[in-house]
Amino acid sequence: MYKCRQRLTVLFMMQGAWQRLAAASQTAHIRSQRHARWPCAESRGYVVTVAATGTAPSSSVDTVGHSSASTDTDVSSGPSEEQQPEQQQQTKHMHMSEPLYAYLLQHTREPAVLAALRADTAAQFPAAARMAISPEQGAFLAWLLRTLQARRVIEVGVFTGYSSIALALALPPTGTLLACDRDPRSMTLAREYWAKAGVADKVHERLGPAAATLDELLADPTQHGSYDFAFIDADKKGYRAYYEQLLQLVRPGGVIAIDNTLWYGRVADAENTDGATLALRELNAFLVADKRIMFSLVPVGDGIEPLESVYQASSFGDNAVVLDRIVAAPWTALWLAILWRHWHALTAVAVFRSFLHYLAIISPVFLTRVLAKQTYLRYRVAIIALALLSYTLHPGGGLYRDAVMARDEQWGGNLAALTLFMRLLVGSRTLFWLVLRYFMKLFGYRLPPQVMIPLHGALLAIKLIAKPSQPFCAVLQTPATQPLFEAIAANLPLFSLIPLDRPAIRAGADICNPLHTWVVVVLAWALPAAASLVSDFEARQRFVARCQSQVVGVDRERWLGKARGSCAPGAVAVLLWVHLATALWFLLMYRQMLPPYPVVPKVTIDPHALKQGIWGNTWKEWGRIMLAFGVLYAILAGYFTGLLFAAKGIRRDEFRTMSGKYFGKFDRQLFNASIDILPNTESGGSKNPFYFNRPEGCTEVQTTESLPGFPDISINQSIGILACSTSDKQWRWTVYPWVVDTNGLGSYPGCATANAEGVTPSTGSFISDDSPAGEDAGNSTQATRNEYVCQNGLPNQGFAPAPAP
Numbered sequence: 044m045y046k047c048r049q050r051l052t053v054l055f056m057m058q059g060a061w062q063r064l065a066a067a068s069q070t071a072h073i074r075s076q077r078h079a080r081w082p083c084a085e086s087r088g089y090v091v092t093v094a095a096t097g098t099a100p101s102s103s104v105d106t107v108g109h110s111s112a113s114t115d116t117d118v119s120s121g122p123s124e125e126q127q128p129e130q131q132q133q134t135k136h137m138h139m140s141e142p143l144y145a146y147l148l149q150h151t152r153e154p155a156v157l158a159a160l161r162a163d164t165a166a167q168f169p170a171a172a173r174m175a176i177s178p179e180q181g182a183f184l185a186w187l188l189r190t191l192q193a194r195r196v197i198e199v200g201v202f203t204g205y206s207s208i209a210l211a212l213a214l215p216p217t218g219t220l221l222a223c224d225r226d227p228r229s230m231t232l233a234r235e236y237w238a239k240a241g242v243a244d245k246v247h248e249r250l251g252p253a254a255a256t257l258d259e260l261l262a263d264p265t266q267h268g269s270y271d272f273a274f275i276d277a278d279k280k281g282y283r284a285y286y287e288q289l290l291q292l293v294r295p296g297g298v299i300a301i302d303n304t305l306w307y308g309r310v311a312d313a314e315n316t317d318g319a320t321l322a323l324r325e326l327n328a329f330l331v332a333d334k335r336i337m338f339s340l341v342p343v344g345d346g347i348e349p350l351e352s353v354y355q356a357s358s359f360g361d362n363a364v365v366l367d368r369i370v371a372a373p374w375t376a377l378w379l380a381i382l383w384r385h386w387h388a389l390t391a392v393a394v395f396r397s398f399l400h401y402l403a404i405i406s407p408v409f410l411t412r413v414l415a416k417q418t419y420l421r422y423r424v425a426i427i428a429l430a431l432l433s434y435t436l437h438p439g440g441g442l443y444r445d446a447v448m449a450r451d452e453q454w455g456g457n458l459a460a461l462t463l464f465m466r467l468l469v470g471s472r473t474l475f476w477l478v479l480r481y482f483m484k485l486f487g488y489r490l491p492p493q494v495m496i497p498l499h500g501a502l503l504a505i506k507l508i509a510k511p512s513q514p515f516c517a518v519l520q521t522p523a524t525q526p527l528f529e530a531i532a533a534n535l536p537l538f539s540l541i542p543l544d545r546p547a548i549r550a551g552a553d554i555c556n557p558l559h560t561w562v563v564v565v566l567a568w569a570l571p572a573a574a575s576l577v578s579d580f581e582a583r584q585r586f587v588a589r590c591q592s593q594v595v596g597v598d599r600e601r602w603l604g605k606a607r608g609s610c611a612p613g614a615v616a617v618l619l620w621v622h623l624a625t626a627l628w629f630l631l632m633y634r635q636m637l638p639p640y641p642v643v644p645k646v647t648i649d650p651h652a653l654k655q656g657i658w659g660n661t662w663k664e665w666g667r668i669m670l671a672f673g674v675l676y677a678i679l680a681g682y683f684t685g686l687l688f689a690a691k692g693i694r695r696d697e698f699r700t701m702s703g704k705y706f707g708k709f710d711r712q713l714f715n716a717s718i719d720i721l722p723n724t725e726s727g728g729s730k731n732p733f734y735f736n737r738p739e740g741c742t743e744v745q746t747t748e749s750l751p752g753f754p755d756i757s758i759n760q761s762i763g764i765l766a767c768s769t770s771d772k773q774w775r776w777t778v779y780p781w782v783v784d785t786n787g788l789g790s791y792p793g794c795a796t797a798n799a800e801g802v803t804p805s806t807g808s809f810i811s812d813d814s815p816a817g818e819d820a821g822n823s824t825q826a827t828r829n830e831y832v833c834q835n836g837l838p839n840q841g842f843a844p845a846p847a848p
């Protein structure tokens with residue numbers, strides 16, 4: 044079932060809805076015929092076995108394909124095999140009249156190179172020429188390969204290369220065919236024709252006994268499940284062993300086609316007991332009962348039967364179906380609602396979802412890094428809400444991506460790559476960022492986005508190289524979603540169904556699994572987000588504690604209330620637990636059904652294939668992809684740089700606003716880019732009346748220069764000023780409560796100077812060196828003492844700022 048989910052599906056079938064959709068178009072009907080039921084077998088997913096009756100055509104065509112067994116192949120004329128009935132008979136087909144077969148051949152496309160090969164084979168291997176598959180078989184296999192979107196094919200039994208060329212021609216430019224045969228003589232002709240057919244780069248020959256070759260492949264775990272298609276056409280007695288070996292090499296959902304399984308009817312002749320017939324008879328009996336596969340005997344020479352699904356829902360138990368529907372229902376409802384109105388909306392929402400996804404997850408993370416802390420928590424909560432919405436709509440992204448893939452497989456694949464690239468960017472960035480931030484914090488550094496973005500890019504590149512096929516993943520595929528998706532594909536011009544379960548997809552299977560998807564979401568995104576929120580919360584608490592200890596007169600309770608008032612960490616914790624519980628639920632439900640993840644095929648760079656390109660793209664296409672990524676990164680870099688500057692401005696405004704709340708209106712430029720200079724008119728003095736609670740990291744320096752940002756203050760003597768570097772720490776926490784004087788010497792924002800007659804004299808004498816009252820330190824005569832009356836109307840018994848609005 045797990046493998047079945049790797050089919051391209053997104054939505055859940057709603058009874059009735061599916062029927063209406065399916066009835067709506069002929070195409071839908073055809074598709075529904077093909078995928079009428081979910082084609083899964085029990086444990087390994089489905090491996091369809093096509094049993095072809097293939098025989099070798101001769102130049103003449105006979106009416107009835109049945110004949111008695113021949114003696115062995117003439118070794119001098121061609122590769123030796125067990126008894127070849129076809130050598131004794133004149134037909135290449137079964138139960139078909141000559142005119143009908145002639146008609147079939149007339150309506151079969153056979154590339155010129157294959158026709159030429161057939162002639163050459165007849166000339167060079169007259170006795171064995173008919174071992175090659177027939178033109179209609181070649182066409183059938185080619186069609187099957189295309190339908191499968193196969194990229195990696197293995198052939199057992201090459202002879203002079205007819206079938207290998209038919210197969211290779213159906214492969215994409217970077218597809219490969221592993222051609223196994225033990226006969227060097229016939230391989231010479233095969234090689235010649237591979238070159239003539241222009242498929243030499245795709246075909247990799249393996250000379251030697253096929254069983255040994257397959258064993259060698261099996262010794263390499265990365266080869267397991269790495270082939271899309273296999274064709275067995277060699278010694279009949281070896282078929283069973285090849286089948287078992289290939290079952291491991293072909294991916295779940297792939298196809299193993301076996302030639303000669305009807306053996307000209309001899310398998311049905313109980314009296315015939317020759318070795319090959321017995322072997323094939325036993326094989327057929329075994330295959331039809333083998334629950335690991337779907338099985339269909341296709342008498343190609345007598346018309347092609349549709350492959351029949353043998354989905355057995357009972358194999359998975361009722362739970363699976365129920366679960367399946369539960370999982371898919373919300374999305375089904377959503378998409379059906381959209382679909383019912385207008386199908387363009389489907390795409391529009393999918394695009395919007397991608398945009399939302401991008402906005403919600405990528406941008407704000409950077410933005411919040413530099414925004415003022417005041418808005419930080421609220422912003423984070425908004426992000427979480429957006430991201431959840433985005434993930435809720437997630438299947439739409441897959442749908443859109445798959446639809447584009449369906450339109451143009453190659454570029455659609457690239458779009459899929461891009462989409463997942465973005466997703467990887469999110470996941471890897473978050474984790475990477477957390478780790479890096481931790482270590483940087485240890486050493487007191489921080490890296491700007493200008494450095495981080497390329498770093499992320501490098502990290503992603505490593506990830507993509509390590510798992511190049513991961514981008515081709517489709518998410519949330521379940522048996523129940525298949526029919527509806529097919530219906531959509533059949534009804535909407537934009538969509539057409541293509542099977543995604545090829546090695547590239549399978550390699551990305553670890554994130555295709557809903558369970559894993561959720562875990563990935565939790566681990567890669569929700570968890571770090573929650574952790575970061577909590578840490579922000581703690582930092583805020585620390586900040587408040589610092590305010591308490593340092594800022595005299597600040598409304599501590601108010602500050603604390605503000606800090607404590609945020610419920611974001613709690614909300615995130617709840618979300619986190621919901622995520623984890625869901626994941627656990629998935630785990631429990633799917634436990635019995637999930638086979639182990641398939642081995643990701645090793646990426647081997649073949650010198651032949653290198654000429655064409657790698658990983659499913661030609662070099663030209665890689666160039667375009669790089670260009671697209673380059674443009675994407677340029678846009679990202681520009682975007683984040685803009686954000687950075689914008690956020691800086693926002694932050695300054697924020698400081699001004701917040702400071703104003705506590706200390707009055709700030710009407711002076713306080714900050715410049717890298718250094719904040721605060722006046723200290725008591726040059727050289729140990730007391731500083733113009734600020735209190737000196738900012739951490741500020742040092743007193745001597746200068747005779749005018750003070751930037753304080754044009755009213757003319758300084759023509761050497762004075763002490765405070766130079767405060769805007770370190771990360773200060774930038775965040777220590778600036779505004781300590782910046783006091785912006786109205787010129789002798790007054791404080793929000794406070795007015797008054798003499799003793801105007802106000803109730805302060806009873807205290809000296810409060811603190813670092814408090815406003817310290818201005819008159821040492822002067823204990825109340826009558827001559829200036830007092831500061833601040834916005835709350837109280838004399839400054841200490842500093843009493845106006846309450847925050």
Ligand SMILES: C[S@@+](CC[C@H](N)C(=O)[O-])C[C@H]1O[C@@H](n2cnc3c(N)ncnc32)[C@H](O)[C@@H]1O
Pocket residue numbers: 122123124174175176199200201202203204205206207223224225226229251252253254276277278281
């Ligand atoms: C029926 S022919 C293959 C025809 C081929 N598929 C085509 O369509 O042209 C069988 C081929 O299998 C090869 N063969 C037979 N036994 C084999 C073995 N044990 N290992 C490898 N190849 C074998 C023979 O050398 C022969 O070339």
